[in-house]
Amino acid sequence: MSDESRAERESRKTRTGSDGQERPVSDEIETDSDIETAIRENEPALITYITAGDPSLEDTKEYVEALDRGGSDLIELGLPFSEPIAEGPTIQAAINRALDAGTTPEGFFDLVDDLETEAPLLVMTYYNMILQYGDEADVRPFVERAAEAGLSGLIIPDLPAEEADPLREACDEHGLDLVFIVAPTTEGERLETIMSQVSGFAYVQARLGTTGARANVSGATHDSLTRLSEYDVPKAVGFGVSEGDHAAEIIEAGADGVIVGSALVDIIADSEETTEGVDRLEAKAAELKRGARRGAGEAVDAEDVPEPEQP
Amino acid sequence: MSKTTPDHDRDRNRERDSEATFGDYGGQYVPEALMPALQELEDAYERYVLNNEDGFMDEFRERMRDFGGRPTPLQRADRLSERYDREIYLKREDLVHGGAHKLNNALGQVLLAKYMGKERIIAETGAGQHGTATAMAAAHLDMPCEIYMGRTDINRQRPNVYRMRMNGAAVNPVTAGSGTLKEAINETMRDWATTVETTHYVIGSVVGPHPFPKMVRDFQAVISQEAREQIQDQAGRLPDTVVACAGGGSNTMGTFHEFVPDEDVDLVAVEAGGSSLEIDEEANLAPNSATLSTGTDGVLHGAMTKLLQSGDGQIVESHSVSAGLDYAGVGPELSHLVATDRVTPVSVDDDAALNGFHRLSNLEGIIPALESSHAIGYVEKYTDDLGDLVVVNVSGRGDKDLETVLEETEKRDLEAAPDVEVFEQ
Ligand SMILES: Cc1ncc(COP(=O)(O)O)c(C=O)c1O
Numbered sequence: 063m064s065d066e067s068r069a070e071r072e073s074r075k076t077r078t079g080s081d082g083q084e085r086p087v088s089d090e091i092e093t094d095s096d097i098e099t100a101i102r103e104n105e106p107a108l109i110t111y112i113t114a115g116d117p118s119l120e121d122t123k124e125y126v127e128a129l130d131r132g133g134s135d136l137i138e139l140g141l142p143f144s145e146p147i148a149e150g151p152t153i154q155a156a157i158n159r160a161l162d163a164g165t166t167p168e169g170f171f172d173l174v175d176d177l178e179t180e181a182p183l184l185v186m187t188y189y190n191m192i193l194q195y196g197d198e199a200d201v202r203p204f205v206e207r208a209a210e211a212g213l214s215g216l217i218i219p220d221l222p223a224e225e226a227d228p229l230r231e232a233c234d235e236h237g238l239d240l241v242f243i244v245a246p247t248t249e250g251e252r253l254e255t256i257m258s259q260v261s262g263f264a265y266v267q268a269r270l271g272t273t274g275a276r277a278n279v280s281g282a283t284h285d286s287l288t289r290l291s292e293y294d295v296p297k298a299v300g301f302g303v304s305e306g307d308h309a310a311e312i313i314e315a316g317a318d319g320v321i322v323g324s325a326l327v328d329i330i331a332d333s334e335e336t337t338e339g340v341d342r343l344e345a346k347a348a349e350l351k352r353g354a355r356r357g358a359g360e361a362v363d364a365e366d367v368p369e370p371e372q373p
Numbered sequence: 374m375s376k377t378t379p380d381h382d383r384d385r386n387r388e389r390d391s392e393a394t395f396g397d398y399g400g401q402y403v404p405e406a407l408m409p410a411l412q413e414l415e416d417a418y419e420r421y422v423l424n425n426e427d428g429f430m431d432e433f434r435e436r437m438r439d440f441g442g443r444p445t446p447l448q449r450a451d452r453l454s455e456r457y458d459r460e461i462y463l464k465r466e467d468l469v470h471g472g473a474h475k476l477n478n479a480l481g482q483v484l485l486a487k488y489m490g491k492e493r494i495i496a497e498t499g500a501g502q503h504g505t506a507t508a509m510a511a512a513h514l515d516m517p518c519e520i521y522m523g524r525t526d527i528n529r530q531r532p533n534v535y536r537m538r539m540n541g542a543a544v545n546p547v548t549a550g551s552g553t554l555k556e557a558i559n560e561t562m563r564d565w566a567t568t569v570e571t572t573h574y575v576i577g578s579v580v581g582p583h584p585f586p587k588m589v590r591d592f593q594a595v596i597s598q599e600a601r602e603q604i605q606d607q608a609g610r611l612p613d614t615v616v617a618c619a620g621g622g623s624n625t626m627g628t629f630h631e632f633v634p635d636e637d638v639d640l641v642a643v644e645a646g647g648s649s650l651e652i653d654e655e656a657n658l659a660p661n662s663a664t665l666s667t668g669t670d671g672v673l674h675g676a677m678t679k680l681l682q683s684g685d686g687q688i689v690e691s692h693s694v695s696a697g698l699d700y701a702g703v704g705p706e707l708s709h710l711v712a713t714d715r716v717t718p719v720s721v722d723d724d725a726a727l728n729g730f731h732r733l734s735n736l737e738g739i740i741p742a743l744e745s746s747h748a749i750g751y752v753e754k755y756t757d758d759l760g761d762l763v764v765v766n767v768s769g770r771g772d773k774d775l776e777t778v779l780e781e782t783e784k785r786d787l788e789a790a791p792d793v794e795v796f797e798q
Contacts, residue, residue: 144687145555145673147562148404154549166685189402190672194686199670220402220672224393245406247569252408270406271567 096182096214097136097239097262101296104135106313106354109298110347111186111323112330113140113156115165119173121336128340129326130179132347135319137179138217141170141187148219150274152324156331167195167204174211182214184241184262189221192229205232215239215262223256233261241265244290246282253289263296263319268303268312275324276302279311287316306353313357322350393583394677396712398705401582403562403675410569415584417489422481422591433484433592440513441470441480443595447603447764452736457756460608463739464600464766466624471506473742473769474596474624479506479575481592483514486573493568494518496575497561499526499554499620500697500744501533502769503577508542510575518542521560524552526696532773551690554620554700558674578621579704582675586704593627600764601631613760614639617768618747619665619718620697622704624768633715639760642707643751645693646720654683662691664703665711665718678705694723694781695743695774725750727781730771731789742769743777753789 101107110129114122122139129137142160146153174183185208196203208216215238221229223242233240239262246269248256257264266287269280283299290297299312300321309320329346333339352362393400401411421429437443445465453461466474483494494516498504504520511518520542527534527546537544550556558576565574579586579593597615604612617628619642632638647661659681661667668679673688681689681701693699710716721729726743729750734740741749745768752765771778782790 144550145559147559147674148566150563161687188672190680190682190688191686193671194682194684219404220675222401222403222405222408224408225400225402243405245404245408247406247409249409252412256405267406270569272563 094237095239095262097184097241098296100135100182101263101298101319105318106358107135107298107319108133108309108347108351108354109136109138109300109319109321110134110326111138111140111321112326113142113153113160114170114173115142115160115163116156116327116330117159118163119165119169121339123173123176124336124340125330125343126177126179128344129347130181132344133351134181134347136184137181138184138186138321138323139170139174141167141185141191143188143191146188148272150272150324152275152327152331153273156327167191171207171211174213183212184215184217184239185213186217186219189218192216192218201229202232205229205236205238209236209238213238215241217241217243217265219243223252223259230259243267244286246270246286249289257290257293257295260293260295263298264290264293265321266290266297266299266317268299268301271301273301273324275304275328277304279303279308283312284315291316306349306356309350309353310357313354320350320354395586395706395709397670398676398678398708398712399583399586400677401675402672402677403582404566406566407569407582410565411582411584413489414588417485418584418588421485421488422588427488429484429488433481436480436484436513437477437595441476442468444599445469447600447607449607450737453733453752456736457752459756459759460762461752462604462608462612462764463737464596464628464764466596467739467741467745467767467770471502471509472772473502473506474593474627475503475506475577475769476509477595477627478577478589478592478623479503480510480513482573482575482588483507483510483516486575487514487516489573491571491573492517493572494575495521495561495564495568495572497521497554497557497577498533499523499557499577499699500695500742501526501530501537501773502697502742504542504544505533505536505540507575507577508537508540511542512540519545519564521545521547521557521564523547523554523557526553526557529777530696530773531776553691553696555688555691555702562674578623579626579706580621580674580676580678580702586676586706589623590626590630590706593623594630596624596627596766597629597631600628604762604764608762610762611635611638612762612764614641614763615766616641616643616748616751616759616763617766618643618698618744619703619707620645620662620700620744621702622707624766626704626706628766629710629716633710640710640716641751642711642716642718643747644718644720645695645698645726645747646722647692647694648723650720652681652683652689657683657687657689658692659689659701660692661720662693662698662700663718663720664701665707666720668703673702676705679703679708679711694726694777695747697742697744698747719751719755721747721750721754723781724785724787725754727778727785728787728789729753730774730778731782731787731791733767734771735789735791739767740771741767742771743774744768746771
């Protein structure tokens with residue numbers, strides 16, 4: 063971590079883009095997107111994920127509130143789908159628990175209706191769940207309901223930009239962000255196209271493969287952030303992040319936010335009681351947020367972020 | 374920051390749509406990490422398969438002849454013809470090396486992977502026929518190979534598990550869900566998302582994201598290219614009806630492809646009716662795999678197609694006595710051909726399939742795969758719905774199924790079955 067790298071990043075943000083256009087500096091937020099605002103204002107941002115309905119929707123409500131108190135700037139809620147091909151074993155198991163508990167899209171939306179968090183909420187799910195909501199195979203009813211429930215955006219890991227027109231149009235109409243993933247394999251023209259369509263933030267996939275907590279930060283993360291450095295859009299890195307130190311390293315490497323999922327889902331899975339899970343989630347979020355701020359070269363004030371209580 | 378798509382991107386998307394889809398079906402619904410690999414595959418498919426660059430198709434045809442045993446015969450089935458009082462011809466894909474049509478595709482894709490400079494092959498398998506074919510092709514072409522197979526399928530298709538191992542492939546058991554083909558595909562996609570830069574995923578049917586459905590169909594189209602010529606030579610005209618079983622639909626598409634423009638030829642896709650055509654939403658189970666007949670539109674494993682799913686969009690577990698048909702999805706092109714009334718979807722239940730198995734075995738001396746037995750079961754049960762000249766695809770041979778057939782036959786009273794108790798001593 064260093065002030066230098068922070069300064070370098072600031073200067074990158076004012077650089078002329080590849081299209082020859084002057085880019086606005088990041089402090090002037092020119093967006094109507096809750097998500098982008100949440101990231102830019104809280105930079106470095108912490109984005110947390112858990113699966114809705116794991117182990118029940120009532121527990122999810124308490125867990126989300128804990129993540130919010132712990133310092134999450136955005137919260138992704140997974141709406142479980144039976145074939146989660148982009149998830150590793152941890153989230154796959156959480157999805158199975160949620161489905162076994164009878165989690166439905168309606169139950170999910172009722173939960174979101176009930177939640178009052180400071181952090182904006184996004185839904186992460188698979189495309190078939192969007193299509194099937196309502197009577198016909200159509201994306202609109204889901205997007206309408208999501209907007210009504212107060213969600214700020216969607217992340218659909220099996221919907222590449224090439225297939226996204228119908229959903230993007232519906233999201234545009236309702237003012238929701240549709241977040242795209244940038245993988246280590248995304249390069250050249252595809253990268254240009256995706257970056258020109260960024261909505262909310264670019265979800266930078268830290269490594270090839272599926273979700274899952276890892277012990278270290280992948281070299282692919284650094285390569286991806288270097289590749290993306292000329293684009294003035296918020297970039298958040300996910301897939302494998304599990305500790306405050308990872309968060310620090312990722313922010314220092316030039317990300318605007320870190321995304322953590324499996325490490326939180328693991329906490330839920332090992333907690334014997336909801337109260338224990340709530341405490342540990344809040345503490346973990348705080349640890350991650352502190353790590354992120356350390357990575358940004360900020361003096362981490364103990365007053366600012368709650369100290370973890372030892373469970 | 375702009376949230377609307379620039380016009381030039383929309384045009385590009387529209388142009389691409391016509392190539393990646395069949396009417397409303399198809400597309401590329403996969404994690405972003407796989408998109409460049411699909412692009413690379415599409416380029417290779419165009420260059421090598423469609424344009425025969427570097428003589429790819431010549432080499433493929435030669436290997437299919439010398440290693441694979443093509444062409445396969447179109448055999449007049451004399452006793453079936455007599456029994457059903459019409460001309461019945463069997464396209465003998467059970468005689469392809471490995472015992473099923475699956476080698477047509479597996480050899481094509483492994484060879485293509487080689488041309489593309491890939492270093493490793495992965496595949497999923499249900500009945501084990503595709504896994505076996507892929508393992509054979511990989512051994513033949515000297516490529517390392519790993520196969521994902523559901524636990525349930527490993528238990529009911531053991532001979533094929535042994536064959537894969539004999540041919541040097543690793544077999545990775547998949548325990549999620551009901552341990553069948555759907556779960557095996559999920560796991561193979563996860564592997565591919567991790568290893569995509571060096572690995573080719575040999576998908577086993579006309580399913581998955583573009584360009585797989587088109588490419589697999591093209592490798593399988595040899596079935597109908599041969600059959601169409603053979604029937605004209607042997608019977609002097611085109612058939613009235615062509616019948617093939619449909620799991621993912623690769624032998625179906627292969628058998629139908631050349632006949633699609635022949636509007637007078639009826640194309641009948643026989644699905645697994647299992648024990649019932651109803652979905653049990655409570656149990657999250659379709660006791661059948663009759664996707665074309667009963668499914669609804671949705672996205673699974675990379676494509677928009679017909680699916681067995683709950684009202685909420687969860688994919689339900691399918692069931693069939695035959696592992697190779699036991700899948701909740703189907704190829705997008707078949708969905709399209711059904712939606713446009715070119716292909717008629719029908720189904721027969723487990724009992725009729727087992728009866729078809731015995732019928733072909735004792736009348737013609739051909740022991741068919743339980744998958745193919747659905748096509749025979751349909752011919753037996755719905756004879757009157759067929760024309761005078763019928764081609765039935767026997768997609769594979771049934772050696773792999775003997776244990777299941779004995780076990781299942783004992784539980785039933787089947788007209789065509791021999792006394793199986795003798796095996797129980
Ligand atoms: C002999 C045989 N026939 C048919 C099938 C069903 O697959 P498809 O519908 O793709 O031909 C299989 C699948 O394993 C098979 O082994």
